[in-house]
Structure formats: C-alpha cells, structure tokens
Amino acid sequence: MPDTDEEGEDEDREPRAILERTNRMPPGVFYDVTKDALCCPDCDSRYDPEIGGMRRAIECCDPPAEIDPDDVPVCACPLPLDEDDIEESDCSYTQLLFLQAVYKAMQQHFERLEYDIVWDSMLRLQEYVDIEDDAIDDLLDEGYLRKDCDHPHRLYTVTADGRDAIGVTYREGVAHGHGKGDLGESSYHVMLVEATKRWLKQSRVEDPDSPVARVVPYFELQEGGVDAAAFMGTDDEAAEQAAEEFASHRFDLVGLNGDGEVVLTLEAERVNHDLWRAAPDDYDKMAACKPDEAIWVVPTQKAGHEILQALNDPADGESRVEKTYAETTPTQQFRIDEPGFTAMYPVSWVQNQLESDE
Ligand SMILES: [Zn+2]
Incomplete structure (x- = not known):
C-alpha cells in the first residue's frame, strides 16, 4: 500500500483508480484493491468495480434505508492516455484524473447516482478523486480548467487545453445533431439545459393538456442549417467556425407536438459581454418559429433583468419587448406575451419545481 501521508511528485504519477482514492463510500461497501x-x-x-456492481454491493446484506448520493463516488473514470502520455504530461496523474472526471461529468457520462450535474457540486468530484485545493488552483492558473460558478453549486469546465491534456481531440469532441451539446459549451450551460429539460418533461410532456409530446435539447433548425460535412473535415478552424454557426441555428431546448412541429422554444441565456446583441438574436430566433411558448431561463433574477433591458433597448433594431419591470420584480412574475418571449424563470425557480418530483 502506498503511504498516503507522503504524497511525493513521483507517487502522484502512479495511476490509482477513483475507487481506491475516494473519500466517500456508501455504508456497508468497501473497495478491495488487491481484488x-x-x-x-x-x-x-465481490462485485464489479462499476456503478452496477456498486448498486448490488449496496443492496447486498443489510441494505440501508436510504443512500446519500453524495456518498456514491463515480466508479469508473479511465484515462484515455498511455504510460508515456502520463509520464510526459505537465499535469500530475491526480490532476489528469480530475480533468477527466470533470469532462465526463459535463458530458453527463456518469449515472445520476454517481454524479448528477443538476444537483451535485463538483466539490464531490474533488472528494472522489482526492485532489488537493492547490492542485486544482494550478489547473485553473494554467488554463486547463475554468471555474463556472458557485451557485447553485460549484461547477468547472475543462478548457481546450485541458481536453488536449486528457487526449480528447477537437474533432472527436464536436458532437453534432439534435440532442448533443458542443465543446464550446460550459458545464454551467449543460446544467441549465438538463435541469430545464427535466422540468419541461414533468410540466409539459406529462401534462395531457399540453400539446408538447416530447422535449429535444440542442435542437437544430432545418433551414439555414450547417453543412454537416464541415464537422468531418480535418481542419480545426473550419470545424470551429461550423460549430459557432451551428449554435446560431440551434435551440437549447424545444418542445415538439405530436406532428413534430415546434410549439415551444427555450433558451438558457447567460449574461456576457455581447448581451445587447445575443439576447435580441435569441429573441428573433425564437420568434421566427412562432412557438406557443418562448421561454427564457436565466442564472439569477438580476441577470433576467439585464436580459429584459437588452430586449427593451437592443444594439440593433427595434425593441423586442416594450414592457419594463422594476428590478425587484421576480422574473417569474413577468406578464409578457411576445412572439419571442412568453416567460422567464431563474434556474433556482426551475430547480424548486423539480425538487418536488426528484
Ligand atoms: Zn453481503
């Protein structure tokens, strides 16, 4: 057994799986390294060292009445790197493993019991990988990782350099087509879209009175779509440009009726430097579909008001929304009925709706 009290540089190069490292484990289960x-x-x-085996181990003798999902670590998180790659990396093995765990979390590759981006802080991943704060700070300083937010919980995004470090090439990573995000996306945005998707399923699809038959994330508009061949090319710049264009023809979420027509559009809007263009662009994109509902999901009430102001007084063109509200008005109380704006909810409101169900 390695002496964990003296974790030197060399030892940190030593591959050790998460199950061996994790600071969290459900009661009544242990990981046997030798076996x-x-x-x-x-x-x-004995059970397989993956989530299915974990479930069976929990259910074995004397299963607890309730399991705290925080206690269930991500079970399998193999690095797609060989020994030489790890040896030559500027990052320690622990750092690479953390990057891989964050990357898989933002790709939603873990089962919800292991890590659920809607509810779980990435501080859990830190506990599972057993990585020190300093080592994460180094990843942030060196630009391998970006911190997205602490609200509603801590989320990190693996940057392009970080993806390089764990051997995810751009082309492999550019997911395209309905239902797929893209690499330029942040974990924060993934969280917003996933939370909202679950809420729309619960509030629309499961409601017999709603015309929405199914909810599709990252829905690509047919007209003005981007040539898929551009994604297949070997030219990174072309692929990047295609990905950008792609995003401008894509909705974060749509609701389709039984005939496959778009009846609901939703944008999870983040406030950034080009808000005065981005918000009206998203408004126009939604309005062009003539949906019954055009919903905005925003990080906070404050951000919602900034977006409303950008729609009141956009960089280009006329006001998209004339109505104004005092900044103390919760966005869910807006009564706006415009082609590209029927409601606006902060993400915490969406989470509260979910809480009753999940
Ligand atoms: Zn047993």
Missing part, C-alpha cells in the same frame, strides 16, 4: 472489486463486509461477496 479490484467492491465488497460486502458481511458476506464477502
């Missing part, structure tokens, strides 16, 4: 198995201490049964 690479999850084990039940009561009957010595």
Whole structure:
C-alpha cells in the first residue's frame, strides 16, 4: 500500500483508480484493491468495480434505508492516455484524473447516482478523486480548467487545453445533431439545459393538456442549417467556425407536438459581454418559429433583468419587448406575451419545481 501521508511528485504519477482514492463510500461497501472489486463486509461477496456492481454491493446484506448520493463516488473514470502520455504530461496523474472526471461529468457520462450535474457540486468530484485545493488552483492558473460558478453549486469546465491534456481531440469532441451539446459549451450551460429539460418533461410532456409530446435539447433548425460535412473535415478552424454557426441555428431546448412541429422554444441565456446583441438574436430566433411558448431561463433574477433591458433597448433594431419591470420584480412574475418571449424563470425557480418530483 502506498503511504498516503507522503504524497511525493513521483507517487502522484502512479495511476490509482477513483475507487481506491475516494473519500466517500456508501455504508456497508468497501473497495478491495488487491481484488479490484467492491465488497460486502458481511458476506464477502465481490462485485464489479462499476456503478452496477456498486448498486448490488449496496443492496447486498443489510441494505440501508436510504443512500446519500453524495456518498456514491463515480466508479469508473479511465484515462484515455498511455504510460508515456502520463509520464510526459505537465499535469500530475491526480490532476489528469480530475480533468477527466470533470469532462465526463459535463458530458453527463456518469449515472445520476454517481454524479448528477443538476444537483451535485463538483466539490464531490474533488472528494472522489482526492485532489488537493492547490492542485486544482494550478489547473485553473494554467488554463486547463475554468471555474463556472458557485451557485447553485460549484461547477468547472475543462478548457481546450485541458481536453488536449486528457487526449480528447477537437474533432472527436464536436458532437453534432439534435440532442448533443458542443465543446464550446460550459458545464454551467449543460446544467441549465438538463435541469430545464427535466422540468419541461414533468410540466409539459406529462401534462395531457399540453400539446408538447416530447422535449429535444440542442435542437437544430432545418433551414439555414450547417453543412454537416464541415464537422468531418480535418481542419480545426473550419470545424470551429461550423460549430459557432451551428449554435446560431440551434435551440437549447424545444418542445415538439405530436406532428413534430415546434410549439415551444427555450433558451438558457447567460449574461456576457455581447448581451445587447445575443439576447435580441435569441429573441428573433425564437420568434421566427412562432412557438406557443418562448421561454427564457436565466442564472439569477438580476441577470433576467439585464436580459429584459437588452430586449427593451437592443444594439440593433427595434425593441423586442416594450414592457419594463422594476428590478425587484421576480422574473417569474413577468406578464409578457411576445412572439419571442412568453416567460422567464431563474434556474433556482426551475430547480424548486423539480425538487418536488426528484
Ligand atoms: Zn453481503
């Protein structure tokens, strides 16, 4: 067994799986390093070192009435790097493993019990990987990782350099087509879209009175679509440009009726430097679809008011929305009925709606 009290530089190069490192484990389950198995201490049964095995180990003898999902670590997080790559990397093995865990989390590759981006802080990933604050700070300083937010919980995004470090090439990573995000996306945006998707399923799809039959994230408009061939090319710059164009023809979420027509559009808007263009552009994109509902989901009430102001007084063209509200008005109380704006909700409001169900 390595002496964890003296974690030197060399030892940090030593590949050790998350199950061996994690500071969290559900009661009644332990990981046996020598057998690479999850084990039940009561009957010595062994289970595969992945989430399915974890579930069986939890259910083995004397299962607890309730499991705190925070106690269930991400079980498998293999690095797509060989020994030489790891040896030559500017990052320690622990840092690479953390980058990989964050990357997989933002791609939603873990089961919800392991890590759920809608509810779980990435501080959990830090505990699972057992990485020190300093080592994460280095990743931030060196530009491998970006901190998105602390509200509603801590989220990080792996940058292009970070993806390079863990061997995810741009072309492999450019997911395209309905239902897929893209690499320029932040974990924060992934969280917004996923939370909103669950809420729309619950509030629209499961409501027999709603025309919405299904909800599709990252929906690409047919007209003015981008040539998919551009994504297949070897030219990174062309792929990047295509990805940008792609985003401008794409909705974060749509609701389709039984005939496959768009009846609801939703944009998860972040406030950034080009808000005075971005917000009216998104408004126009939604309005062009003539949806029954055009919903805006925003990080905070304050951000919602900034977006409303950008729609009141956009950089180009006429006011998209004439109505104004005092900054103390919660955005969910806006009564606006315009082609590209029927409601605006802060993400915390969306989460509260979900809480009753999840
Ligand atoms: Zn057992």
